[in-house]
Each structure stands twice: as structure tokens, then as C-alpha cells.
Amino acid sequence: MGCMGLKAGVYGGGGYAGVELIRLLGGHPEIGAISVASRGYAGHGIREVYPQLAVDGEYVAPEEIEAGDLDVAFVAYGHGESAGAVKELLREGAHLVIDLSADFRLPDEGLYGEWYGEHPAPELLVEAHYGLPEVFGAAVGRLVSNPGCYPTAAILALAPVVRRIDGIRSVTINALSGVSGAGAKPSVKTHFVSVNESANAYGAPRHRHTPEIETMLRRVGEVPEVTFVPHLIPITRGELETIVVDVQDVPEAEEVLGWYAEDYEGWAFVEAREEYPHVAHVANTNRCRLSAAVDDRAGKLLLFSAVDNLLKGASGAAVQNMNLALGYEEDLGLEHLK
Amino acid sequence: MGCMGLKAGVYGGGGYAGVELIRLLGGHPEIGAISVASRGYAGHGIREVYPQLAVDGEYVAPEEIEAGDLDVAFVAYGHGESAGAVKELLREGAHLVIDLSADFRLPDEGLYGEWYGEHPAPELLVEAHYGLPEVFGAAVGRLVSNPGCYPTAAILALAPVVRRIDGIRSVTINALSGVSGAGAKPSVKTHFVSVNESANAYGAPRHRHTPEIETMLRRVGEVPEVTFVPHLIPITRGELETIVVDVQDVPEAEEVLGWYAEDYEGWAFVEAREEYPHVAHVANTNRCRLSAAVDDRAGKLLLFSAVDNLLKGASGAAVQNMNLALGYEEDLGLEHLK
């Protein structure tokens, strides 16, 4: 972490998204210095907590970072906590804030309230850019809201379809997630013995990523309420979504693959293939891999989408957003994750 | 494997279903002798091939077993191979044959032909009893067709609903399966490195368990073509199905749980609970665990069903069927698997 180049701050650097940010920013050619804040680990060496990181330096308390000096700040707090921190960072003069929480993903204060509770900084909602560049373009402005991991996979698979097809009658998203998606905090649910040799649905039918998926898809077309059922499976990282779309006139699978090719041409990290994506095809990368099939008998369109929840689903996307917001190539420092 | 009690034969004893049959029959109080045939392993000690089995004895060639002496024969061959063996066993005088293959699951020769090819013994289709006793009653006659693992979980979850609800518009089954479901034969797909830390959809949209699910459900009510998407996940055993039912008037979840309680009362191995089933709740047991939820926003009924694919989904059910066909309690020799 030298002294030249951009100054980056990571807030909430003790969680899994933080670990990935530290790793990615540490290898980014334009980043010159990284300060990593963690309320829980302040004063501890980063490697003491995460020995797999080959970095020196200590976690500091958030207030020890001079926010006004930051070229870019990443906030990886939980929802509800993040908005306040973002507000403060912007007030203190941070040039660019990328928020990895859910706080700025729902542009509507009322909708946020319905799913999360009262919004701590509603006045900022209007300027938050939803950072899924392959669908909504490169980030602009000083505040980027990094998408949720499940919505990333879902919207990348569905947007090209929703854009082109009218009369979608129902959308069912069956998602599988690795355990890192449940966070670093130890609990009965994340105990190895609870997870290993098991699998279970959770959070359905009201998982909080549901309104994010609906809201963002409705920016590109009409879509009914989505049924979203996430499952926990015994892998560390990666997500796979199998999406069933019920529509009057089902397109051919090849046609859908063509839409993907068209919409994502020129983007480095999204690719559709005939073969169904495996989690292993995207794990430890910033990729999203898509595929499509048609169930002729039942008249349904099947979409498949896989991402690494910690990279394209979180920290990889955050760095990609930073690159775009600062005018770099989207894959700068992420070349080995393509 | 003493000399008193019933004589059992296991054909295809070298696969995973065979291993479980050997284990279960070895501990069954009414079974006196077990002969285990395997074309691949004939002449090899059973423990040499599966050291986790605490049994003596050798695999023999199928023709070394005197079929006419058998009180019960279990056939665990692949589809297409099984029907001929079953026919021969019945001809030679085996009293009861329980077929674990797909050969007698579809009662209609034409339908079988559409999904599997020409049926090798269509004349037997009419007398095969579909061995899902909790829905279709105790096995009668000399030929039991043991249900597929996925259909077991699906039909147990859906039958009580299909029986009571008209106007089901669509049924989508998302299934997760452990790798033992792919069989004991080594392949790139079952290599540890291929499966571990991954997950993928496969077989969709035309997995062969689809018509079995539809056909059997239509015995209890009306149901449209089913969309069935199985996935492979990195666990050894167990299956979890998340079923989304689109229906005009969605019942309450409690109502559905009540239907389950009503329909499965008195049956030892099927139980519905409010909590969503985890694979770990049924692994290494002969249970099926069910649950239900309602997605009010999207107007969908969600059903959850978990079984151990090698037990309730195969060999446990086969022994349960044997018990019922021979007039024993369904859980005889399976008490520790409740």
C-alpha cells in the first residue's frame, strides 16, 4: 500500500466483502493507499484476522480515516447502518462513495420502508446510481449503490428478456447461494456442521432482494411480482439462479442467447453460453455466466445465471463501478478475474 | 446372513442403491438369507468393494441365484435392463419382485416409449404396483415398481394439494440432489473436483422423472405439464425440492399443512412441519419432510419436500414396500430410520 495513486478507504473491512476489497484494491494499479476501517477489529492487524491476505497494515476505527482525502470510499456495512456513514462521508468531501449495502438500492423511500424500515438518509436516494453497468450504464456522480448479489444474477438474466417480451405472466427465481453470502458472523446457521451435507430454502417468500429485482427490472420493461426462493448450499462462494418465466409466446432458447450476446457485447464480464453455467465456472472470478432453455411441454422459458457472490455479486462489481466512475476501463485491476 | 427367515435376492448390488439394500436387509429381522448379484463385481467380496459394509459374503453372477427360491427379489439395474430381468425372475417363480428402475413406473407403453425407448416387457406394465404407499396404498401383487427419488419427494408434496385444488395453472419443481443420485460409476461429472464448490442445473427441461410425476399426480387430480429442473449440489445424499404452484385461489400455508397431517396420518415416514425442511433433517433416514408457504405478493403456493435419495428415494422405500407387500409393519427393520 504505497503512497502514489488514488487514496481508497474501506469501511466495514472485517467482513467477507471487505476482505475481497482489500485484496482487489491491493492489486489495483491506480490505487496508491488503502485505509481499512472496522469497528470490531480496529487495532488488530489485518493479517491477524485474515491470514490469507498478504497485506500489512492494521484495521483502524472509522473516525481515524480522513474522509475528505479519499478519492474513493467503499462502505460495506449492514443495511440501515450504511446510509448514515455514506451521508457523513459525502459531507466530509469523499469524492466517490460506493455503498455495498442495501440502503441505496431501492430508489423509493416508501418501498424501502416497507422492506427495511425507515430510511436514514432519504435525501440521497435520488442521486444514487444503481451500479449494474451492463444494464444501466457506467456509474456517474458521487454515489454508487452496488447491487445485491442475487439481484445482480437475476437482472442480468432477465433484463434482456423483459426488455423484449410483453405479457410475462410470472417469474420464479430459484437461487442457490454459498455460505459466504450469509456473512462472516458466526451463528448456528453458518456453523460447518449445520451447513455441510445439507441444503435448505430460507427467507422465502419475502427475501429483501425481491423488491430490488422487481424495481430494477421495471426500469426496462413490464414484469409482475417475482417469486424469489433462495437456498443455502454447502459451498463457500458462488450463486446459481434458475429462473422460470411464464409467458404467452415462448421464444426459442437460441433467440434468447442472441439477445444476451447483443445486449452484453463489449462488456467484459457477462457472457451467455449454450451450456448451463456451473458455479465453478464463475467462482473466484468477476463473471456472470448466462444460459437459456425452453420447456416446450409446459410452455416456460428457463434462464440460468451464475455469479461469485463476493466478486461480481459484491466487491468485484464495486471495483468495476469504481473503474467506470473514474473513467478507467471496467476491468482495470480485474483482468485475472475475467 | 443366517439361514432362517425369508430369502432375499439383490440384483445390481454393486451400485449405491444395492449397498443400502444390503445394509437394510442385513439388519431386517425377517430376512434370513441374502444373495447379492452384480455382473461387474461377481466373485469379489462385498466388503472388498464396499468396506463400510459389515457383511461377509461375495457378489455372485445373477444366474447363480436360484430365483424360484426367493421370497423377494430387488432389482436395481438401469432402465431398459431391468424389465427383462424382472420378467425372468417372475417366470422362474420369485414370489415378489421390487424393481428400483424406471421400467415399470410409467404404466403406459407409449409414454414409456416417448421418454425411454421401446419397453422390453410391456405385458407386465398392467400388474406393476407403483410403490408410494402413502399416496397409493400398500403394495399388492407380485411386482412393485419403486418410485423415482425425485417423484417420491414431488408426489408426496403435491398429491394432497392436487387432490383438493382445481385450476392449477402451473407447477415448477426446482430440485437439488446429492451426488449419489448420479450413481456409482466414475465419470467427469461425478469427479470430486467437478462437483465440489459447484452446483449446476442438468437434465432440464426434459428429465425423465417428469412424466412419472405428472402421470402419478393425475391419478389423484388435475395437473398441467410440470416444469422440472434438477440441480446437482456437493453433498453425498439427500434431495430437496422447492415447488411453486400457480393457482387462482392460493390456500393458506396452515391449511396445506393440515392437508398433509390429514393425508399422512398413521404413516411412519412422512411428516409436515412449519419449518422448511433441510436435507440434514432427512439424510440417513427413510423420512420425507414437507412444508408449505405462500407468496402473497405473487400469488403462489410454495411447497418444500426433502428425502434421502438412497433411502426414502430408493432402498428404504423398497424395504418399506416389501414390508407392506408381505404384511409386516411398514417400518419393520427401519425403526432407526424414522
Place this chain on the structure above:
Amino acid sequence: MGCMGLKAGVYGGGGYAGVELIRLLGGHPEIGAISVASRGYAGHGIREVYPQLAVDGEYVAPEEIEAGDLDVAFVAYGHGESAGAVKELLREGAHLVIDLSADFRLPDEGLYGEWYGEHPAPELLVEAHYGLPEVFGAAVGRLVSNPGCYPTAAILALAPVVRRIDGIRSVTINALSGVSGAGAKPSVKTHFVSVNESANAYGAPRHRHTPEIETMLRRVGEVPEVTFVPHLIPITRGELETIVVDVQDVPEAEEVLGWYAEDYEGWAFVEAREEYPHVAHVANTNRCRLSAAVDDRAGKLLLFSAVDNLLKGASGAAVQNMNLALGYEEDLGLEHLK
């Protein structure tokens, strides 16, 4: 949990050893009633905490159990906490207490103090029977100290050797353990993401099972200080020990297998085989599987020993000890675990 038969109490029923005890005692033909105490879970349904258990009933507070009525009490508390509870149970008139903690494994108060701290009930040390029946005979008296999981595997492998060979120069035990050995309490160390796709040594060179192994082996022969290095590997249950013995005159492997056959003849759960034991050969059983090999070049004897840490390494052995102490066959209620 009916009303006839023996009355059993389980103290510390909320941990993994407790879960196995509940399962095993629930299926034991001589146990009529089970009371399960847990300080953390008192008032909660047992199935609420462990849905994989097919039992009714609630956890109670320890003091709600009438200890004087118990035919047998199992204590599965942590070391230091257990001794006081055992003392109280015996004082109140429990007929038989089986302690699964480390508190009565070291017969010497001074040695206990050196590794664990001050002993809470040293006066009971003299009457505690070390419950490894295959080496030290069936339990007698009112207090059985259930061996540690690692010592179980180690002593079963080493005792026949130590008994017959003089001049052992060094003993190195490399042990691999599943994560259930680390207990049910969530922590960073047992988080799925910490354990999965990893492995590490821990506790060496002063793991507390070391003096237990040495002390008990010295009851059968001479043995130097043992080097014991346990490792955590990403499996739920099971332990494998690879033991390297440095001795002047290395015996043949066949000879050692013969010693095992001789010493363990008639015992249901211990078996030596030429093939090296895999954890999968013993998981979910009460077995110990042994093997031996010789490194001619380096002049070393290699011993291999595998157990399921929760069964033969804890609760299975506890029930086996109960059986023997009460005059039953050692495998009563454990037949399916052979």
C-alpha cells in the same frame, strides 16, 4: 419416550454428544424414559433446536430432573463443569453416572491440575472406571469416565503394541478430526467458510488428550512421551489417526494385525483389516477400524485407527459402557451401528 424400562437422564443435552445420546437412548430397548437437561435450551422443544431428531419433549433445567430416580445419568458438560455435576448426581442417588467430559479421565489429581487446573471433586477420581472396555474391561461401579475421542482411537491402536513390545523410542500421532469435534458453539473457527476447503493443525504440541493417551497406555506397558498433533478437516464427523512408532525391532504388519485380532476377539465394535481405514468406513457407526503397515526403509511401525468421534468417540461408547455396566450385551440398541 414411554414409561416402562430404565430412567435415563442426559445433562448437557444441547451439544452434539447430547444429540447422539438422545437418538441412541430413544431407540434403546431397555430405556423407558429420558429426561434431557440443557441450561441453554431449557424450555425449548428438543426438535425446535435439532429438527433432525424425531423425538418429542422439551429441554429442562438440570435441577428439574429428580436425580435419585435415575437409573443412569449421562453428563456431557465441559471439563471442570462436569465433576461438580457428577458429584451432586451421585450424592442424590443416581445409580450409574457416565461422564463424557475429561474430568475423570486422568486418575491423578496432580496430572489433572497440570493440564486442566484444580480438580473440582478429586475424591471421586479413585472410583471412576475408564470406559474403554476393549482394553480395560467392562465398566464396574457407579461412575464411568467415557474416554476422549482421540484417546479412544489411539489407545485401541496402540495398546496391543505397547503390551507386547519393549523399547518403544517414540510415538507420533497425527490425527484428523471432523468439525463436530469442535463442539456446537458457533465461532470463527467453526464457521463454514473458515473450515471448508481448508485443513490445519491445532492444539499441538500440548493438546489435552495427550496425557490421557500416555496414562492409559502406561497401564498396559511402557511408552515414552507421545507427540500428538490433531488437525481439523472439512468433514462433519469422524477421526483418523496415523500413528508412527519408532522401535528397535519393528514387527511385521501381519503380526500386528494378528495381535489386534487376538486382543479384540469377541468385541463387537473393534476390527483390524489389511486395508487402511477410511473415515467413511466408520462414520455413523460405533466402530473402530484399525490397520498396520511397516516402513522398512525408515524402520517404523505405522498404525491407522478410525472412529466416529460422536459415536465410538463419545455417545456410542457411553451407551456401550452403560450396557456393560448394567449387564447387557455391549451392542444392545447399537446393533445398527456395528
Place this chain on the structure above:
Amino acid sequence: MGCMGLKAGVYGGGGYAGVELIRLLGGHPEIGAISVASRGYAGHGIREVYPQLAVDGEYVAPEEIEAGDLDVAFVAYGHGESAGAVKELLREGAHLVIDLSADFRLPDEGLYGEWYGEHPAPELLVEAHYGLPEVFGAAVGRLVSNPGCYPTAAILALAPVVRRIDGIRSVTINALSGVSGAGAKPSVKTHFVSVNESANAYGAPRHRHTPEIETMLRRVGEVPEVTFVPHLIPITRGELETIVVDVQDVPEAEEVLGWYAEDYEGWAFVEAREEYPHVAHVANTNRCRLSAAVDDRAGKLLLFSAVDNLLKGASGAAVQNMNLALGYEEDLGLEHLK
């Protein structure tokens, strides 16, 4: 895979080492073109076989590559097959050959014969450089023999000790390996169901990496015959070795850590730390992480060493060797694996 820069050939590109080589060379700034040969997969697209690779191009037959044009050739065949291919490549004029097989690791034809059989190209043994640069220096000449995965971890841990300590009485290496170490070929041993939830010793006491460890260590000091016991554990990649050294005068652990710091100063990929290495600390990196402890009671020195078997234990080291042999920095193209 553009046209500028060095021309690289990979022979045996269908195995796991090949996959890693393709990935690493594809991201290497000095490599301009890569030809990948595979006898089994010739004519198939690389991504068709390994969809996780983001490369275009097809596997070709070995003879389709013009060896004389190659700046560097990597040979990842099995032992016995490799030597002939290497000989032919050198004859045809390949500038640098890096052999990942065992064929050139034992410098002595007789020793090779004892463990592997007759050597196919003994005349080349004298010029093969053993490519463990941190111990034996940067590769020189036209033939580099890439070390075995187990020897890499063992020699890096032991060399600094063997160099400084006389009178080592015994060395016992207990190694744990991920399943990728067993190769890509499907077999019962690598079937997910065989490996998952299990662990086992194998290959001992005569695993072929034993003489490689002994021979190379004896280049730096005196060492007796080594006892080497590898185990298979259910992880995809990574190796952990726990090494017990019996020596008259046991040094302090801090002293050993100091030797490591001294000997590996300036090398990018080897690092000793007080904390014991976890496989997760090195997986997906080119690192070797070391630690040391002392068992005072038994008078033993404990060494711990972890590598990723496919990177520092194979393909990462091969690229590192290429870098050094061609005069680049050792970490060129490997920066993200530090």
C-alpha cells in the same frame, strides 16, 4: 493468445496442471502465443472441456505443434511418458523445457529404476535442473524438472533445518492433500461419494515422492530415511504437511522461524509465520506458508508447511521457473498469486 511475445507449448494440457498452465500463461505479459496439446482432447475446444477457462482455441495433437518454434515447452504427462517427449522436444530445438512429471526429479538412474522402472532418457538426467529456486537457485540450462507437490512443501520446510542441524534421528511427514492431486481421470477413488465426508492414508509407506524428498534434502545436509504418509482429504486443492523431526538438541521454534526468514529473504512466495498455516491461507496462490513448534515433552521439532498443489506444487512453480530461466522476475504474471 495474440502473436507477439514468447511462444509457449503445453503438452498434456487436458489435466489439472494443464488447466492451470493455460490460465497462468494466458495472463502472462511476456507470452504471446500458446499451443495446447492433449492426446485425449485433440480437436476439442479448450472451453468445451474446461468451461471455467476464458480462452478460445482448441486442443491439438502433440505432433501438430512445431517444437522448434517454441520458446518454452511445458510437459505435464505422467512419469515414464514424459521423458521421451522431453527428449524429442529438445532434439527438435525447443529452447526451454519444463517437465512437470517425475521423470527428471531423481538425478540417479538407479534410484529412478528402483521407484519408477527403467528411465526412458537417462542421458538427460545430468542436465536437468531441479526447479525449487528458493533452495537450489534459479533454473539454468534448457531442462527444468519441476518438483513434486509433496516434496515442494517438505523441502521448503526441512532444508533450512537440515542445513543447520546435525544428528537428525528421524523425520516423519504427515501430509494431507486435496483431490486434484489425484488427477483429472475419473475413478472410484476420486468419485465425490468416495471422498466426501471421508479421509484416508494412501500410498504409505512407499509413496514415490519419498526418494525425491530424501535426495534433495541430502544436497543440503544429512538426513535419515524419511517416513512419508500422505492422506486424501475432501478439498479440491491444497496440501498441508506436518513434519516431526526427532533430534538430540531441539532448537527453539523462534530460532527455526528465524532460519526460514533468513533463507527465504527476497523470495516472493515463501513465508514463515508463527501461526500454523491453514490450507485456505495458500489455496489459489503460489505461496508456501511455513511454521514451527517444539514438543518439549517428547523432544521433537514440529514443522508445518502448506502449498496449493496445483500452483506452488505444480503449474505456478513451473511458470516461476520459466520466469527465472528466462531472466524475468520470479513473480512476473504471478503477482496476484502472492
